Amino acid sequence: xxxxxxxxxxxxxxxxxxxxxxxxxxxxxxxxxxxxxxxxxxxxxxxxxxxxxxxxxxxxxxxxxxxxxxxxxxxxxxxxxxxxxxxxxxxxxxxxxxxxxxxxxxxxxxxxxxxxxxxxxxxxxxxxxxxxxxxxxxxxxxxxxxxxxxxxxxxxxxxxxxxxxxxxxxxxxxxxxxxxxxxxxxxxxxxxxxxxxxxxxxxxxxxxxxxxxxxxxxxxxxxxxxxxxxxxxxxxxxxxxx
Amino acid sequence: xxxxxxxxxxxxxxxxxxxxxxxxxxxxxxxxxxxxxxxxxxxxxxxxxxxxxxxxxxxxxxxxxxxxxxxxxxxxxxxxxxxxxxxxxxxxxxxxxxxxxxxxxxxxxxxxxxxxxxxxxxxxxxxxxxxxxxxxxxxxxxxxxxxxxxxxxxxxxxxxxxxxxxxxxxxxxxxxxxxxxxxxxxxxxxxxxxxxxxxxxxxxxxxxxxxxxxxxxxxxxxxxxxxxxxxxxxxxxxxxxxxxxxxxxxxxxxxxxxxxxxxxxxxxxxxxxxxxxxxxxxxxxxxxxxxxxxxxxxxxxxxxxxxxxxxxxxxxxxxxxxxxxxxxxxxxxxxxxxxxxxxxxxxxxxxxxxxxxxxxxxxxxxxxxxxxxxxxxxxxxxxxxxxxxxxxxxxxxxxxxxxxxxxxxxxxxxxxxxxxxxxxxxxxxxxxxxxxxxxxxxxxxxxxxxxxxxxxxxxxxxxxxxxxxxxxxxxxxxxxxxxxxxxxxxxxxxxxxxxxxxxxxxxxxxxxxxxxxxxxxxxxxxxxxxxxxxxxxxxxxxxxxxxxxxxxxxxxxxxxxxxxxxxxxxxxxxxxxxxxxxxxxxx
Numbered sequence: 001x002x003x004x005x006x007x008x009x010x011x012x013x014x015x016x017x018x019x020x021x022x023x024x025x026x027x028x029x030x031x032x033x034x035x036x037x038x039x040x041x042x043x044x045x046x047x048x049x050x051x052x053x054x055x056x057x058x059x060x061x062x063x064x065x066x067x068x069x070x071x072x073x074x075x076x077x078x079x080x081x082x083x084x085x086x087x088x089x090x091x092x093x094x095x096x097x098x099x100x101x102x103x104x105x106x107x108x109x110x111x112x113x114x115x116x117x118x119x120x121x122x123x124x125x126x127x128x129x130x131x132x133x134x135x136x137x138x139x140x141x142x143x144x145x146x147x148x149x150x151x152x153x154x155x156x157x158x159x160x161x162x163x164x165x166x167x168x169x170x171x172x173x174x175x176x177x178x179x180x181x182x183x184x185x186x187x188x189x190x191x192x193x194x195x196x197x198x199x200x201x202x203x204x205x206x207x208x209x210x211x212x213x214x215x216x217x218x219x220x221x222x223x224x225x226x227x228x229x230x231x232x233x234x235x236x237x238x239x240x241x242x
Numbered sequence: 243x244x245x246x247x248x249x250x251x252x253x254x255x256x257x258x259x260x261x262x263x264x265x266x267x268x269x270x271x272x273x274x275x276x277x278x279x280x281x282x283x284x285x286x287x288x289x290x291x292x293x294x295x296x297x298x299x300x301x302x303x304x305x306x307x308x309x310x311x312x313x314x315x316x317x318x319x320x321x322x323x324x325x326x327x328x329x330x331x332x333x334x335x336x337x338x339x340x341x342x343x344x345x346x347x348x349x350x351x352x353x354x355x356x357x358x359x360x361x362x363x364x365x366x367x368x369x370x371x372x373x374x375x376x377x378x379x380x381x382x383x384x385x386x387x388x389x390x391x392x393x394x395x396x397x398x399x400x401x402x403x404x405x406x407x408x409x410x411x412x413x414x415x416x417x418x419x420x421x422x423x424x425x426x427x428x429x430x431x432x433x434x435x436x437x438x439x440x441x442x443x444x445x446x447x448x449x450x451x452x453x454x455x456x457x458x459x460x461x462x463x464x465x466x467x468x469x470x471x472x473x474x475x476x477x478x479x480x481x482x483x484x485x486x487x488x489x490x491x492x493x494x495x496x497x498x499x500x501x502x503x504x505x506x507x508x509x510x511x512x513x514x515x516x517x518x519x520x521x522x523x524x525x526x527x528x529x530x531x532x533x534x535x536x537x538x539x540x541x542x543x544x545x546x547x548x549x550x551x552x553x554x555x556x557x558x559x560x561x562x563x564x565x566x567x568x569x570x571x572x573x574x575x576x577x578x579x580x581x582x583x584x585x586x587x588x589x590x591x592x593x594x595x596x597x598x599x600x601x602x603x604x605x606x607x608x609x610x611x612x613x614x615x616x617x618x619x620x621x622x623x624x625x626x627x628x629x630x631x632x633x634x635x636x637x638x639x640x641x642x643x644x645x646x647x648x649x650x651x652x653x654x655x656x657x658x659x660x661x662x663x664x665x666x667x668x669x670x671x672x673x674x675x676x677x678x679x680x681x682x683x684x685x686x687x688x689x690x691x692x693x694x695x696x697x698x699x700x701x702x703x704x705x706x707x708x709x710x711x712x713x714x715x716x717x718x719x720x721x722x723x724x725x726x727x728x729x730x731x732x733x734x735x736x737x738x739x740x741x742x743x744x745x746x747x748x749x750x751x752x753x754x755x756x757x758x759x760x761x762x763x764x765x766x767x768x769x770x771x772x773x774x775x776x777x778x779x780x781x782x783x784x785x786x787x788x789x790x791x792x793x794x795x796x797x798x799x800x801x802x803x804x805x806x807x808x809x810x811x812x813x814x815x816x817x818x819x820x821x822x823x824x825x826x827x828x829x
Contacts, residue, residue, distance in 0.1 A: 012672060019669040026665055029541045029636065041669075050670035057665050061541060063573075088662045095596065097574065122679045126689060133692030140699035171680055 015046050022054065031061040049079040053088070060092055065206035066183035068092050070237040073181070077241070080114050096206035113170055121170050125163040132156035173241050178211035180221050180236035187236070189229025193218035200229030211238065258283035258343040262336070262350035264326075270360045270498065271331050271461065273413065276303070277324040279339065279350065285320045286341040286348075293337060297329040298355075328357040329416070360461050360500030368399075371436025375400050375407075375468060379460050379501035386451045387509050389524040390617045391555045391587050394459060396425075398443040398499065399433070405492045406469035413464055419457025419508055423448035426584030448585040450555060454510045460503040468495045517613035517624045519562040524615045525554015525587075531610045531627040535661050539635050541598050543661055544570075548593040550612065556581065561593045566608035570597040599634045606631050714761065721758040725751055725821055729814065736810035744810050745799035748817060752792060755821055769793040776827070785823040792820055 022037035035058035041051060056071030072089035079085060116124065135153040139146040182203045190197035193215045203209060203223065212228065213220035219236060222228045258281065265276040277300070279290060292300050303323040310317045328334060336353040363373045380395045400407055415422060428444040449459060469492040511524075530549040538544060550559060561575050573596040581589035597607070606629040613624040679685045709716055728751040735744040750764075757764035760775050772789050795813060799805070 015672060016669055023665060023667065027539075029539060031541060042675075045675045046672045047675045048670035048672045050666040050668060051672070054665040057662055060662055061543070084663045091662050094576070094594075095573075097576070118678045118680065129689065130692050133696050136696050137692075137699045140696065140703040143703070167680075171678075174678070 015041055015044070019051065019054075022058070026054070026058055026061075031058050034058040035062050035064070035067075047074075047078065049075045049082060049085065052078065053082075053085055056088060056092070060088070064183065065092060065095055066181050066237065069096070069206050069208065070181040070183065070239060073179075073239050077117060077239075080117055092206065093208075096208075097204040113166065113173075116170075118167075118170050118174050121163070121167040125160065125167045128156060128159040128163050132160045175240070177241055179239045179241065180209045180211050180219055180231065181239060182207045182209065182231070182235060183237050184235040187231050189221065189227070189231050191229060193220070193230045197230065201227045203229075203231065209236070258346060258348065260286070260339075260341050260343065260348035260350055262339055262353055264336075264353055264355060267354060268356040268358060269328070270500070271328060271357055271414075271463065273463075273498075274325050274327045275355055277326055277336060277353070279322045279324075279341075281320045281341070281343060282317065284318070284343050286343045288342070289322050290339040290341040292324060292339065295334055295336065297332075298334045299327040299329065301325050301327075326355060327414075328355070331357045331359050333357070360463050360498070362461065362500050362502055369435055371401065371438035371440075373399070373401070374470060374495070375404060375466070375497050375499065377462065377464065377499035377501050379462055379504060381449075381459065381504050381506065383506075385507050385509060386457070387511055387524065387615065387617045387620075388451050388454050389511070389522060389555065389558075389615075391423075391448055391450050391525070393585055393587065394447040394449050396445040396447055396462065396501070398445070399435070399440045400443070400468070402439045402441070403471040404441070404468050405471060406467075408467050408469075410466040411464060412462065415460075415462050416503075417449060417459045419451060419453045419455070419506075420449040420459060421452055423450065423585065423587075428584075446585050448587050451508050454508045456505060457508045458503050458505045460501045462499075462501045464499040466497055466499065468497050469493065470495055511615055512620070512622070515622055517611075517622050519564075519611055519624075520613040520615070520622060521560055521562045523550075523554065523559055523613070524617060525552055525556075526616050526618065527552035527554065527612070527614055527625070529610075529612050529625040529627060531630075533607050533630040536631065537633045537635075538599060538661075540600065540602060543573075543596045543598050544607065544632070545661065546593075546595045546597055546607065546610070548575075548595070548610065548612075549590055550593075551590045553588045554614070556587065556589055556591050559591050561595065562612055564608070564610060567597060569600055569604050570607070571600055572597050599632065602634050602636055604632055604634045717758050721754050724754050728754075729818065732814050732817070733811070736807055736814065739805075739807045739810065741799055741805045741810060744813075745796045748792065748813065749796040751817070752789070752796070752820075755824055756789075759824055759827060769797075779827050781827045782823070785820065785827070788816065788820045788823070792817060 018037060018041050022034045022041070025031075025034035025037060035055060038051060038055035038058055042055060052071045052075035056068045056075065059065075059071055060068035069089065069092050072085055072092060075082070075085045076089055132153065135149050135156055139149060139153065182205055185205050187203045187205075187207075189200045189203055191200045192198075201223070203221075207223065209221035209223050209231075211219050211221055215230075217233045218230045219233060219238070220228065220230050221236075260282075261280045263278050263280065265278070267275075269275050277292065289305075291302075294300075301324065303325055306321045306323065308317075308319040308321075326334075326336075334355045334357065336355065338352045339350045341348050341350075363376050367373050368376060368378075376399050378397045378399065380397075382392060382395075386392055398410070426446045428446060431442040431444065433440050433442050451457065471492055528551050530551070532547045533544055535542075535544065548561060550556075556579055561577075564572075575593040575595035577594075578592045579589060580592070581587070583589070609629050610627045611624055613622060615622050676682075709719070728747055731747050732744060732751075735747060753764040753767040756767045756771060756776070759779070760767070760771065769790065772786055772793070776789070777786060792813070
């Protein structure tokens with residue numbers, strides 16, 4: 001256990017040092033180097049909203065609008081209530097040329113659904129679930145408590161059902177939809193999943209497109225105006241959800 | 243063969259013929275005529291296509307066919323129809339056409355189509371109020387510049403006896419040297435011409451001049467269906483309340499409209515005094531420029547917001563190059579157009595351009611200039627905004643964004659954010675990237691625990707309730723407990739060689755166990771019960787004998803209590819055996 005704790009703290013210290021180094025590069029105006037350093041930390045599978053946020057800033061200032069938007073979206077998925085992340089994401093989106101998906105219809109009509117992350121919705125549902133069953137167990141052990149706890153039990157069961165429903169909707173969006181953020185300067189979407197296919201449309205750096213299908217190294221995507229085309233995987237970064 | 247049998251002498255087909263005809267030989271400009279190529283007897287190998295006739299648009303509509311059998315003679319007719327739409331007035335000749343039918347070459351007669359000017363009513367008829375409906379096209383000027391946008395005014399006049407006006411359709415809207423924008427209808431007005439009041443439907447049409455020299459608009463032609471009062475004698479009582487047609491159904495009329503053609507002179511833009519950064523903007527504009535943030539690091543983005551307001555071809559406006567911005571890296575601007583008139587030629591076009599300073603020597607964003615040609619004053623004009631002071635440092639975290647406006651106040655509110663917010667100083671709580679909790683099997687398995695706990699509590703509750711409602715079972719368990727504890731006491735008393743206590747305890751345990759089996763009070767159990775009741779329950783004889791022996795040992799101990807520890811200990815297995823056998827006896 002001691003060894004594990006020691007290893008963990010040493011790793012965190014190393015990441016912190018790299019993070020500070022990247023911040024320094026950013027402050028010196030070496031945005032591409034800063035982005036590379038932030039990216040190196042992210043490749044080690046250590047993530048935090050702050051890390052994605054700074055990575056997004058560095059990519060934005062390096063002129064990589066698509067990568068910046070993808071990073072801000074990652075940060076927003078980890079901390080959906082962070083106003084700074086939302087502000088930079090919106091600012092970056094406003095620089096994108098051409099049609100883009102932006103917010104999904106669900107996100108607009110049910111903004112509250114995006115107030116919590118998928119894991120937070122899961123934890124909320126699990127907490128309500130455990131509380132409901134704890135009250136049910138208490139009622140079995142001490143039947144005299146059944147009447148006294150009846151209201152709480154019904155409330156906890158209702159909260160469980162409701163939170164599970166919200167979780168279900170959120171999970172459906174998360175797992176059934178994918179968004180492709182264009183990270184190439186001008187990505188030509190083709191009418192078929194091969195290089196020789198005719199040009200369908202051009203998606204600009206940072207455009208957010210809904211993924212409809214996958215085939216080998218190609219993705220079938222559509223933009224807000226309903227145009228459909230195939231892009232190569234290397235031209236986009238794929239994010240879960242809409 | 244059947245056909246041949248029914249037709250003696252075989253089928254007699256007529257010789258093939260080919261004729262060309264027009265549905266009418268005189269039409270007004272804006273109308274269309276139909277050319278029909280009719281083949282009787284047989285169809286041609288290829289449909290003959292009319293040759294190109296200058297200023298006459300010919301489009302193929304399609305074939306139609308007829309087949310008849312009369313008195314043993316078959317007659318088939320195939321007609322190919324074409325629509326002829328003239329582009330100008332005059333006479334058009336459709337030359338003779340040749341077609342090959344069954345190896346035979348057939349020719350049609352040449353045709354003439356006369357196109358007369360559209361029915362523009364004479365001014366005297368208009369002014370006297372004798373026209374039921376007419377259309378009038380006017381332009382604000384006779385001289386325009388290439389690139390200029392002018393608003394044409396088209397008015398549809400409907401006399402007061404027109405009850406209804408429907409299915410208005412333009413037939414032709416020729417505009418040589420112009421591109422026509424989207425028409426916009428204004429609110430209906432009223433005008434008096436002669437002795438009649440007319441409803442006037444004004445339409446504005448934006449026209450953009452695209453070439454120099456002589457240009458023309460019109461004649462615009464259109465048609466509509468009007469419902470006109472059949473009887474001009476009206477009831478003054480109803481008329482006073484604006485009710486014209488309660489007792490009068492009205493007469494429906496198809497009416498053609500036509501305007502005059504308007505000729506203009508399109509001038510090229512003056513070649514003198516052309517500003518260096520003129521990029522083709524024509525109209526009359528004002529300019530506002532803002533930029534922010536002004537305190538930045540090298541490479542940080544500064545958003546330059548340029549608003550061009552006024553009247554002209556706003557759609558075509560582009561941001562002019564700014565050669566003085568050489569110390570800045572510029573990105574393609576975004577643009578947003580907000581028009582304030584229905585024609586889309588008045589409004590505000592906003593450009594937002596990101597520029598980044600490339601070195602710390604930059605002290606200001608140089609003056610922004612925009613030039614345009616004003617066709618009203620016939621001069622070029624350049625608008626300039628003063629430089630915006632900047633503080634550019636070597637690099638670092640961007641300070642909080644701030645907007646600085648040029649000296650001209652901006653009519654729009656400042657944008658809420660002009661730059662990305664600065665980076666975070668701390669990495670925050672780092673976690674290992676992983677799949678969502680929902681997809682982790684361990685996490686999902688743990689969620690089974692509350693269900694299992696509830697099931698266990700449920701089973702326990704059922705068993706507890708069942709015990710509470712069954713006194714026999716409860717006694718059975720209590721006695722079993724007593725026996726378990728009594729055996730410990732017996733072992734202890736045997737070890738202590740306490741014969742009196744040992745047998746007293748043994749007797750009590752026998753009473754309890756037998757009382758539970760026989761469902762009677764323990765105190766009522768004596769040796770006699772063994773034969774009287776236990777035998778009746780079907781207990782085997784060895785069991786009964788063992789119990790009798792134990793009872794006798796207890797009785798003997800009352801009179802001769804002294805025994806050794808070994809003898810006492812030897813009684814315990816006998817008791818245990820008797821209890822085991824008793825528990826097998828069905829109570």
